[in-house]
Amino acid sequence: MTGRVGQVVLREAVTDDLPALLDLESAAFPSDGYRLKDFATALEDAGLLALVAEESETVVGFLVCQESGGALHLIDSVVAPAQRGGGIGGALVHRALEMSGARAAWAETRVTNCAARKALEALGFRVERRVCGYYDAPAEDALLLALGARSRDRGNADERTNHGC
């Protein structure tokens, strides 16, 4: 199943995409990103959905996610720096929601990752809570953001989690 945003084609990832996925990931997350075997697993595991965004036969973004019980967990997503802010990250999420049939979604992001938070909030995700010590290398708390789920104590959560984003 393929989709399109402007000149960018959205499609399921295949084994030939692995080097491009690894390049995007290691540039974005040099210390704690997915490794080759993680991406290989994502492609083999029928429970995981891996999508790529391709422009002029070059992979410029990807999303790895997992649907469970009607909710989509966004596990990992990177868009090439030159293409950021052009709607590709959002289009990948929309496509994954469409393909999985999920009615809700959730994702974690580092508390200092303003771009990811803004991109998720632009899609309608809202901060649910802060998860202490979620990340290693470097150690950092996470924000859990949800779409289509009931927010618990959202006002306070926003106050506690606003890091100048």
Ligand SMILES: CC(C)(COP(=O)(O)OP(=O)(O)OC[C@H]1O[C@@H](n2cnc3c(N)ncnc32)[C@H](O)[C@@H]1OP(=O)(O)O)[C@@H](O)C(=O)NCCC(=O)NCCS
């Ligand atoms: C997070 C990421 C995947 C978003 O992809 P993207 O293609 O840039 O996202 P979009 O263009 O669809 O942006 C969606 C919205 O977020 C906003 N946004 C994106 N980056 C932003 C930033 N740095 N500051 C403010 N707003 C930002 C856009 O303006 C857009 O809002 P709009 O629809 O109201 O105009 C991309 O920034 C990225 O690859 N970051 C590095 C890797 C990363 O952090 N991944 C997420 C891990 S949780």
